[in-house]
Every structure is written in C-alpha cells, then in structure tokens.
Amino acid sequence: MEHAVVFGAGLAGLLTARVLADRYERVTIVERDRLTEGPRRGVPQGRHAHALLPRGQQIIEELFPGLTGELVAAGAVPYRPLEEARMVLGGQRMCRAEMPDRGLALTRPFLEDHVRRRLLTLPAVELLDGWDAVGPLFGAGDVVTGAMAGRQGEERTLPADLLVDAMGRAGRAATWLAEAGLERPPVEEVEVNVGYGTCYLTLPQDALGGDFLVLVGCTPANPRGMALFRVEGERWILSAGGMCGDHPPTGPAAFLDFVATIVPPSMPDVLPALRAARLPDEILPARFPKAVRRRFDRLRRPPRGLIAAGDATCSVDPLYGQGMSAAALQAIALRDTLAQGRDDLERRYFRAAMRATDPVWQLALQADLAFPGVPGEPPLLSRMIGRYVARVQRAATRDPSCAIAFARVVGLVDPPSALMRPAVVRLAAKHGSASGSSSG
Numbered sequence: 001m002e003h004a005v006v007f008g009a010g011l012a013g014l015l016t017a018r019v020l021a022d023r024y025e026r027v028t029i030v031e032r033d034r035l036t037e038g039p040r041r042g043v044p045q046g047r048h049a050h051a052l053l054p055r056g057q058q059i060i061e062e063l064f065p066g067l068t069g070e071l072v073a074a075g076a077v078p079y080r081p082l083e084e085a086r087m088v089l090g091g092q093r094m095c096r097a098e099m100p101d102r103g104l105a106l107t108r109p110f111l112e113d114h115v116r117r118r119l120l121t122l123p124a125v126e127l128l129d130g131w132d133a134v135g136p137l138f139g140a141g142d143v144v145t146g147a148m149a150g151r152q153g154e155e156r157t158l159p160a161d162l163l164v165d166a167m168g169r170a171g172r173a174a175t176w177l178a179e180a181g182l183e184r185p186p187v188e189e190v191e192v193n194v195g196y197g198t199c200y201l202t203l204p205q206d207a208l209g210g211d212f213l214v215l216v217g218c219t220p221a222n223p224r225g226m227a228l229f230r231v232e233g234e235r236w237i238l239s240a241g242g243m244c245g246d247h248p249p250t251g252p253a254a255f256l257d258f259v260a261t262i263v264p265p266s267m268p269d270v271l272p273a274l275r276a277a278r279l280p281d282e283i284l285p286a287r288f289p290k291a292v293r294r295r296f297d298r299l300r301r302p303p304r305g306l307i308a309a310g311d312a313t314c315s316v317d318p319l320y321g322q323g324m325s326a327a328a329l330q331a332i333a334l335r336d337t338l339a340q341g342r343d344d345l346e347r348r349y350f351r352a353a354m355r356a357t358d359p360v361w362q363l364a365l366q367a368d369l370a371f372p373g374v375p376g377e378p379p380l381l382s383r384m385i386g387r388y389v390a391r392v393q394r395a396a397t398r399d400p401s402c403a404i405a406f407a408r409v410v411g412l413v414d415p416p417s418a419l420m421r422p423a424v425v426r427l428a429a430k431h432g433s434a435s436g437s438s439s440g
C-alpha cells in the first residue's frame with residue numbers, strides 16, 4: 001500500500017492531501033486540533049480577514065470542482081473585483097473596470113470547513129484529528145519511512161512513503177533534519193512587525209452603495225491598511241493593521257479612530273457606516289513579526305520521503321493576502337511534479353514549489369523593503385522595478401485596461417512579467433505620470 005501522511009489540516013495540508021489522493025492509495029492527515037466547525041486554536045489567524053486571491057480561488061475550484069457554487073449557496077459573497085470592490089493599492093485607487101475573474105468574500109474557517117468536508121468524501125483520505133505530530137521515522141540511508149503521532153500518552157506509528165510538513169509557521173521539517181544530523185535549509189526573513197485588529201459587524205447590505213469590499217493597502221507614507229467586506233451569515237468583517245510596530249488598539253473607539261486614519265477621502269460613506277454600526281467591546285488582535293522563507297530547494301541532498309508545504313516553507317506578510325493562494329500554488333506544483341514520476345521527487349517538488357511561490361515572495365519583499373522601518377535594502381533592480389510598478393499603479397487609476405492588468409498580477413492570475421507586455425508599457429507611459437493621479 002502506498003501511503004502518504006500529512007501533518008497539519010490547515011489549507012496547505014488539505015490541498016496537498018487532495019493532490020496526493022490522486023497518486024497514493026491512502027492519505028492520512030494528522031491534526032492537533034479537534035476539528036469542529038468554526039474558528040480553532042491551531043489557526044488563530046483564521047479569525048482575521050482572509051482574502052482569497054483570484055488565482056487561489058481558481059485552483060481550489062480546479063481541485064474541488066463545483067466548490068465555488070457550494071460556497072456561494074452557503075452564503076459566501078461573489079463580487080466583481082474592479083466593479084463591486086474599492087481597491088486602493090500603493091496609495092492609488094484603481095479605476096472601475098470589467099474584469100473576467102470573480103472574487104469571493106468569506107471567512108477563513110468557513111472556507112476551510114467546506115474544503116475539508118469535500119476532501120473527506122474521497123475514500124483514500126483519512127483524518128486523525130486531536131493527534132499531535134511527533135516526528136518522522138528515519139530508516140536506512142536517512143530515508144523517511146513513516147511518521148509518529150501522539151495524544152495523551154498514546155503513540156501511533158504510521159509507516160509512510162511520503163511525509164508532508166504542513167504545520168504552518170510552526171513547521172518542524174527543518175528542525176527534524178537538523179536533529180537527524182542532516183543539512184538544514186537556509187532561511188530568509190523580513191522583519192515587518194505587523195499588528196492586526198479585527199471585528200465582525202452588522203451593516204445594511206447596501207451600506208457601501210452596492211460595493212462588497214474595501215481594501216486599502218499600506219504605503220511608506222501611511223503604514224496602515226484595512227479590509228472591510230461582507231461575508232457569509234449576513235455579516236461584515238473589518239480588519240485593520242499596521243507595519244513596523246504601528247499596531248491598532250483593541251478598544252472599539254480607539255480602533256475606529258485608527259481606521260479613520262486609513263479610509264481615503266474618496267470614500268466618504270465608509271466611516272459613517274462603521275460609526276452607525278455597534279463595534280464589539282473587544283477587537284481581536286494578531287501579531288506577525290516577520291515573513292519567513294525556508295529554502296528547501298537549496299538543500300544539496302534533500303531528504304527522501306519528506307517535503308513541506310504552505311507557511312512551513314513560505315510565510316509572507318499577511319497584509320498582501322497571498323498566503324492561502326501560495327499554498328494552492330504549491331499544491332499544483334506537487335501535482336505536476338508527481339505527474340512526472342517519483343524519481344528525485346523531493347528535489348523536483350521543492351524547486352517547482354519555489355518557482356511557483358517566488359513571485360509571491362518577491363512582490364511582498366519589494367513592497368515591504370520600501371518601508372523605512374523594515375530592515376534591509378531593496379536591490380537596485382528591485383528599486384527600478386518598484387518605480388515602474390508605481391507608474392503602472394498610477395495608470396491603473398485612470399485606465400481600465402491597465403487596472404485589469406495590474407489586478408491580475410496582484411491576484412496572482414498573471415506573472416509579474418505580464419506588466420512588461422508592450423500594451424501595458426504603452427499605457428503606463430501614457431497614463432502613469434505622477435501629476436494628477438487620483439490618490440486614494
């Protein structure tokens with residue numbers, strides 16, 4: 001029997017298990033939390049606004065055909081990203097445009113519950129919830145031959161051909177390698193010192209004149225950003241955060257004052273709507289000290305039988321809303337790697353996963369390093385690209401085609417190189433001058 005074990009039933013673990021179920025006779029997921037519906041201890045970030053970018057949504061639909069329809073039927077809110085959403089990125093409000101891709105507004109536990117339910121209909125997949133991942137079992141030649149799981153003094157051995165570390169930022173694959181005397185992957189870190197505050201609200205459905213989503217990104221001039229959107233259950237979620245230690249307060253009145261410093265003047269209806277709603281007494285906090293990327297692709301001798309996925313390999317600044325989509329991109333990288341056979345699987349997967357998520361990391365890195373409070377110098381090339389991207393962003397405030405091109409790159413549907421297509425370069429040259437762009 002070919003058996004794969006996945007440690008962690010977050011979004012990366014679920015999507016990885018889905019891909020493995022096509023290639024292994026059995027897939028066992030080991031998850032520390034008892035999995036009931038709704039928010040849970042192992043995914044504390046799940047209480048905060050989780051935007052699923054268009055590419056992430058496309059992949060999830062590809063892996064679970066019909067899931068988008070199920071989510072919408074259960075209350076998720078579909079929206080047209082440049083028609084029913086207000087996006088201010090890099091201090092520029094993108095103009096309205098008709099875009100083929102659709103967004104979906106929902107909460108993270110709701111998404112995860114639906115994905116998990118669909119996954120567990122596959123006969124190959126078994127879930128051991130309430131079990132702690134103890135570690136890998138190494139056989140001769142440093143090959144991983146299985147996994148250990150434990151709960152309340154009980155231990156279980158799971159012989160396995162492949163073990164996946166999908167335990168989020170707490171991922172332990174690198175530590176296990178070091179403990180086994182093997183090479184540890186190099187680590188890249190960016191200290192962003194992000195703080196979040198979140199609450200759920202009841203707002204009239206038409207509070208924003210038919211728009212369902214407001215997104216205001218941080219800029220070096222104002223390192224604060226916010227997301228406000230309608231989610232399932234007729235509720236709205238409001239998350240606001242700041243970089244470089246500029247964190248929101250947890251009292252409702254002070255939190256609203258913080259939000260007031262973010263909402264641009266071009267959206268005069270947002271603050272009155274929030275003030276008219278009753279904010280809960282406590283705003284839920286979150287901290288995210290640094291983005292971390294573990295370079296398993298650089299191991300000279302990658303471990304046999306052990307791979308990692310999701311935040312365990314690449315955990316980016318949450319303000320850009322890319323983490324779940326990065327996990328989805330890695331799942332597709334694994335699917336494509338497995339389609340080419342099992343020889344040297346681990347090395348080929350780590351390289352493919354790195355290629356798939358590198359644009360995510362680079363986009364976030366380039367934006368993060370522009371903040372004077374974030375340690376590190378952006379390389380010269382990155383600074384030049386940054387200046388060009390700022391020009392595209394300005395053009396996106398005036399020209400619908402440019403707004404669509406930019407939104408597709410930010411939504412990970414197109415690679416960043418799509419912004420260098422001649423048509424976009426022409427539009428950026430024509431509409432992207434600094435004078436007269438509609439900031440906010």
Ligand SMILES: Cc1cc2nc3c(=O)[nH]c(=O)nc-3n(C[C@H](O)[C@H](O)[C@H](O)COP(=O)(O)OP(=O)(O)OC[C@H]3O[C@@H](n4cnc5c(N)ncnc54)[C@H](O)[C@@H]3O)c2cc1C
Pocket residue numbers: 007008009010011012013030031032033041042043045046048049050051052053131132133134166167168169170196286287288309310311312315318319320321322323324325327
């Ligand atoms: C405040 C905040 C806001 C964010 N907003 C967004 C957003 O808008 N959009 C977006 O795409 N991403 C966002 N992210 C990032 C996103 O949450 C992660 O990228 C995503 O959850 C990664 O999924 P994962 O499965 O790798 O890890 P996780 O979702 O963290 O899942 C890890 C799983 O492993 C389990 N686990 C841990 N240790 C063990 C153990 N010893 N044994 C067994 N199981 C274990 C945990 O219980 C959990 O179920 C945000 C993150 C933060 C912090």
